[in-house]
Structure formats: C-alpha cells, structure tokens
Amino acid sequence: MNEKYKRLVEFLKDLPSLAISFSGGTDSSFLLAVAKESVKNLIAVTSASPIHKKRRIEEAKKIAEFLKVRHILFDPGELSIENFLENREDRCYICKKNLFTKIKKIASEYGIFHVADGTILDDLKEFRPGRMAAQQLGVMSPLLEVGFKKDEIRAFLKKMGFPFWNKPSESCLATRIPYGERITEEKLKIIEKAEDILEDMGFRIFRVKVYGDMAKIKVSESEIEELFRKRGYILERFKMIGFSYVSLDLEGFRKNGGYCKKDKA
Numbered sequence: 001m002n003e004k005y006k007r008l009v010e011f012l013k014d015l016p017s018l019a020i021s022f023s024g025g026t027d028s029s030f031l032l033a034v035a036k037e038s039v040k041n042l043i044a045v046t047s048a049s050p051i052h053k054k055r056r057i058e059e060a061k062k063i064a065e066f067l068k069v070r071h072i073l074f075d076p077g078e079l080s081i082e083n084f085l086e087n088r089e090d091r092c093y094i095c096k097k098n099l100f101t102k103i104k105k106i107a108s109e110y111g112i113f114h115v116a117d118g119t120i121l122d123d124l125k126e127f128r129p130g131r132m133a134a135q136q137l138g139v140m141s142p143l144l145e146v147g148f149k150k151d152e153i154r155a156f157l158k159k160m161g162f163p164f165w166n167k168p169s170e171s172c173l174a175t176r177i178p179y180g181e182r183i184t185e186e187k188l189k190i191i192e193k194a195e196d197i198l199e200d201m202g203f204r205i206f207r208v209k210v211y212g213d214m215a216k217i218k219v220s221e222s223e224i225e226e227l228f229r230k231r232g233y234i235l236e237r238f239k240m241i242g243f244s245y246v247s248l249d250l251e252g253f254r255k256n257g258g259y260c261k262k263d264k265a
Helices: 002-013 026-036 054-067 091-109 121-125 130-136 142-146 150-159 185-200 221-229 231-240
Strands: 017-021 041-047 070-074 206-211 214-219 245-248
Touching: 002 026, 002 142, 017 026, 017 091, 026 041, 026 054, 026 142, 026 150, 041 054, 041 091, 054 070, 054 185, 070 091, 091 130, 121 142, 185 206, 185 214, 185 231, 214 221, 221 231, 221 245, 231 245
Parallel strands: 017 041, 041 070, 214 245
Antiparallel strands: 206 214
16 A cells, blocks of 8 residues: 555656546545645646535535645536436536536646546446546546555545545435436435435435435445334425435445446336
C-alpha cells in the first residue's frame, strides 16, 4: 500500500495542474487529498445536479473545505438532454460525456488542462458505461493507474483522520429508475425523499427503486429484519410522500455497479 501511495504521489507531481471530478465519495476524496499535497494548481469540481442528493453535495462541500481545496459546484444540465431523459441503456454514457465535457471547459477557464476522476481497480468488475466517455475525452484515472482498491483507500483515509472514511458507495438517483421509464425531476425528488427517510432511520446501505407509484426498497441483507420491524412507519412515511405501494427486495441490496447499475428489475 505504501508503494502504491508513493507511485500516486509521483504520478500527480508530474502534473502542473489538475481538475478532479469530485463526488465527495471515498475514492475522489482520497485522490483530492493526495493531489492537495502534490499539485500546485488544483480544483475540485462537483456536479450539483438534481440527479445527486443534496446531502451528498453538502458532504462534498464539507470535504473540500476540510482539505482547503478550491471547490466549484455547477449543474451539468442532464435534465435538458432528451437522450438522457429517455433512459436507455446508454444513459450513463450520455451523462458522463456531458459531465466531463463541461468539467474540461471549467478547468480550461482556470488554466487547467488535465482532468481526473476517482475510478479504481474494483470498478473494472462492474457495469460502467460512463467509463468509456471518460476515456474518449482524455480524463485520467490516477487511482486506477496505480492499482488502488477500495479497502486500501478506506484504510488510508482512516489513517489520515478523514471524517467520511467509511461512507458507503452510492450511485446517482437516476439509477433507481428502470431503463425505458422516463427520468423526470419529480421522480428524482421522491426517490431522494424516500432514501432520506431510510438514512434518518439509521439504515446504512439501501436503494429505493421506483416503478410508477410503487417503491421497491433494497437494504443490505443484515438490515432486512430491522426494516421488517419498522415497516409500519416506513409504509406510512412513503405514502405521505406520494407512493401508493411499497415492496421489499427479499434478496437484499446487491452491488453490481456504480455510476450505472445494470438492473432492470
């Protein structure tokens, strides 16, 4: 691990400037923390789009403040892209191509001509069509180049005293809407409200898939019994925000993707 860290520092030191696509997750946070000590002209750029939870955007702001890194928030405008709203299987490619194109433009305004993301080795095992967009646009993935894995990154963040070192991985809200079902801001908002309810109740790993006026809850297998004990309250709260039906995926949450889950059901 220490050898990988040294290689990452050397990789970054060769860059005169860098813009990091910063979600506030563990991977991009680790990259930003190391880059802070290695790159002179550095900015973190975060998408403040309705496809991302307000809570996660606020966390990204706090992390950038914690690291004392210049932080730019902007709305990439996915909800004005018809091909994205149609929600086909190339949705994540369309999203990432738009995102990285605009981040590159922002970077150039700051005299920065290198853009990086937080892709890691574990991500290659998952369905990530957005990865192709990053490669086509010349976005670098330093953590992947060095060969970092998730458990290694968490260990380093913990050692560094990072406040969010063990936060769960999370994909955008659009991944909760099955392919072929149109993405709307209204759906994104109700998904966000539903997942905020579960988070406030103490659930750690969860997703709320939306099928018309039905919500299907996915929690980790270890939390299913807890959800059953609280199902009356959850049902009441979910109906209050607009769902007519609430179901539970008895198999539990299965991690099979990040930016885009290949999950039609």
